[in-house]
Amino acid sequence: MSNSFMETVSRWGRRGTAGTSIAASLAFEDVVHGYGKVRALDGISLAVAPGEVVCLLGPSGCGKTTLLRIASGIERPLSGRVTIDGREVAGPDAFIPPERRGVGLVFQDFALFPHLTNLANVMFGLKALPKAEAEKAARLALSRVGLDKHAEDYPHTLSGGEQQRVALARAIAPRPGILLMDEPFSGLDSRLRDAIRDETLAVMRETRATCIVVTHDPEEAMRMADRIVLLRSGRIAQIGTPSDLYRAPADLDTARFFSDVNEVPGVVRAGRLVTPVGYFAAPGLAEGASAVAAIRPQSITPKPAGMCVPGRLVSRRFLGEVELLEIAVQGLDAPLKARVRSGEGLAPGRDVGVDVTAAEVLVFAAPGA
Numbered sequence: 001m002s003n004s005f006m007e008t009v010s011r012w013g014r015r016g017t018a019g020t021s022i023a024a025s026l027a028f029e030d031v032v033h034g035y036g037k038v039r040a041l042d043g044i045s046l047a048v049a050p051g052e053v054v055c056l057l058g059p060s061g062c063g064k065t066t067l068l069r070i071a072s073g074i075e076r077p078l079s080g081r082v083t084i085d086g087r088e089v090a091g092p093d094a095f096i097p098p099e100r101r102g103v104g105l106v107f108q109d110f111a112l113f114p115h116l117t118n119l120a121n122v123m124f125g126l127k128a129l130p131k132a133e134a135e136k137a138a139r140l141a142l143s144r145v146g147l148d149k150h151a152e153d154y155p156h157t158l159s160g161g162e163q164q165r166v167a168l169a170r171a172i173a174p175r176p177g178i179l180l181m182d183e184p185f186s187g188l189d190s191r192l193r194d195a196i197r198d199e200t201l202a203v204m205r206e207t208r209a210t211c212i213v214v215t216h217d218p219e220e221a222m223r224m225a226d227r228i229v230l231l232r233s234g235r236i237a238q239i240g241t242p243s244d245l246y247r248a249p250a251d252l253d254t255a256r257f258f259s260d261v262n263e264v265p266g267v268v269r270a271g272r273l274v275t276p277v278g279y280f281a282a283p284g285l286a287e288g289a290s291a292v293a294a295i296r297p298q299s300i301t302p303k304p305a306g307m308c309v310p311g312r313l314v315s316r317r318f319l320g321e322v323e324l325l326e327i328a329v330q331g332l333d334a335p336l337k338a339r340v341r342s343g344e345g346l347a348p349g350r351d352v353g354v355d356v357t358a359a360e361v362l363v364f365a366a367p368g369a
């Protein structure tokens with residue numbers, strides 16, 4: 001990454017302000033949508049508060065983009081209602097087109113017009129204003145993202161990160177009450193993504209618009225969102241703060257989506273799940289039920305042989321700050337994965353004790369049980 005680029009990014013936050021919006025509330029009420037036989041959204045109800053940053057998260061095809069397109073008005077739902085500040089913008093009684101909804105859009109491919117300068121691209125969303133006023137607002141937005149010097153250039157002369165910032169400037173220039181972003185960072189080099197994401201978040205907070213961001217990356221959602229809406233097959237699997245979803249996932253699929261987990265099967269006896277690596281609290285599960293302990297690699301600590309549960313170190317992979325260990329334990333089909341700080345000095349083949357931090361273990365009914 002060039003120093004000059006990083007300087008531009010770090011200066012980006014100290015440029016002129018973009019002007020603030022009056023944040024709007026956005027609500028979906030039992031929204032259903034489909035394409036032919038495909039049911040893309042299957043009854044979505046969600047209320048987003050003014051100024052809130054919500055990430056729509058989920059695997060490919062779960063309906064994230066469709067929900068965003070419905071919020072923007074690009075797509076009209078088959079049934080259900082969408083309201084902005086309590087006013088129906090899509091539903092049985094009304095359909096307000098995108099340009100009259102007061103929403104700003106940032107697309108995955110940025111969707112800049114190649115034949116227009118960056119300034120003209122940003123002015124495109126400001127057609128309702130007299131030209132001089134539109135130009136002033138567009139220059140202000142470009143300045144906010146640190147690109148005022150590139151106003152007269154064309155998009156193709158900019159890097160991917162800079163094009164993303166022009167797209168952001170275009171979306172915020174009209175001061176929308178709601179900003180909708182579809183995978184806005186996925187086209188960027190992974191080394192730039194963190195810096196650009198942090199700066200984009202700063203601009204989003206500064207404009208005070210209500211924001212909905214689509215992503216398939218759980219880490220990105222956790223970094224950005226006030227609340228995460230996890231979608232699965234067109235339905236909401238779970239809604240909560242990043243820490244709610246990470247610490248208390250509603251089911252095994254959600255736990256798997258947020259991090260690598262060891263899945264250790266067991267049987268419930270007297271309110272606890274009995275497994276080859278220990279007993280874990282199993283509230284709400286019936287006596288004799290089959291269940292799974294989901295154990296994150298960082299919740300497993302190797303100890304000297306003779307302590308805790310007996311195991312044998314099978315492999316060790318150096319990853320820099322941390323190492324990934326595989327530890328075989330009698331009674332388990334697959335070795336346990338453990339993530340430890342580097343430099344523990346353990347050699348494969350050695351007997352070890354396996355210590356599991358029980359308070360961090362998540363217990364779920366066995367899939368299909």
Ligand SMILES: Nc1ncnc2c1ncn2[C@@H]1O[C@H](COP(=O)(O)OP(=O)(O)OP(=O)(O)O)[C@@H](O)[C@H]1O
Pocket residue numbers: 035038039040058059060061062063064065066067216
């Ligand atoms: N124009 C379309 N015609 C037919 N099917 C569509 C269309 N757009 C989306 N779909 C289908 O609707 C479902 C939801 O698609 P959507 O693009 O909303 O998912 P997504 O979660 O945004 O996925 P991705 O992360 O891959 O972009 C998928 O099964 C998809 O194949």
